[in-house]
Amino acid sequence: MRLGAHAETVFEWLALKLNLGPKPLADTQAAFQFARIIMAASRAGLFEALQHGGRTAQEIADSRNTDPRATGKALDALLAHGYLRYRNGRYELNRLSRKWLLADSPHTVVHKLDFQEIEWRWTEGFDQWLYDGAARDMHRALTPEEWRRYQWGMRDFSTAPATEVAWRARLPKAARTLLDIGGSHGFYAVQLCRRHPGLQATILELPEAIPTAAEILAREGMGDRVSHVAGDALADDLGHETYDAVLIANLIHHFNAEQNLRLAQKVTRALKPSGVFMVMDAIRITSPAEANRPDRRLGAVLDVYFALTSTSGTWSVEAVQNWQMAAGLRPSRPVWLKTMPGAALISAVRPTE
């Protein structure tokens, strides 16, 4: 996935090719200002105000208690970038905003946009981080309210990849038990259980996450097929030959190499013979020579982000497979996700002896 300026006309293409246009401004000024307009519009409920039909700027402002002039300007910016349409003097939702920007849409990212307001503040730390390289461990600093927004945000982030992972993961035949480490809202476990009717899942989560995570999970109506257990994957024993499958999605970027190796060893012990260990995450390059690979762009940005906000960063396929092999597992080919470009599912099987 390519971020930043993209040419729409031959002239724009030429200007970019000949380096005539200031790409750094498109990558910064336009990107961060528009990002904040979308987030503010979402938080103020401007999209929700259009759920039942078109409205004028004044009507939207009246219904959301916002300033009419400011609302009109924000709506025009959204219109200019394809987030709304305008007909018969009224702003309307289009396919894009109806799918992603209504809170009750199954594809909503409204809660993730809300959490991004917190992430926005964290990223202001990049300047200082470049000098001291010091990690600000987010999981230790969140308030209860921020934990709530974090868990809801992760839920929005997971809906599309969780469905794809459930379809493309290779679980042992007749798998009955799944451990989802750091599974939060449980959407990966839920989708895997829907795909494999005999499967029962346990989500291992930090205690602070569970109140909101359990509330989100309850909405899926999975009963006791998917349940939470409070713990710390780094500190706790995971059991012995208990699970047919173990998943860790979007968590290894919070752990350093030694922690990930020890975790792979504990997971191996917890797996039954023929059980599968599935790691899903955004993938980074192994060396700068690979930096132009399109499937590593997301991982490159997140590598910096997690080094700042957590204690580690993204990992390469090779690093993950090395931990899996060192723990005695047999890796299979990674599956690159279509719904989250730059992320892969890296599975490895525990041999039967």
Ligand SMILES: C[S@@+](CC[C@H](N)C(=O)[O-])C[C@H]1O[C@@H](n2cnc3c(N)ncnc32)[C@H](O)[C@@H]1O
């Ligand atoms: C980025 S979220 C990913 C959530 C989910 N797996 C997904 O992909 O949507 C990471 C989750 O791991 C949890 N977590 C962080 N450190 C953990 C640890 N040491 N043990 C268990 N869970 C942990 C966090 O509370 C958070 O919910």
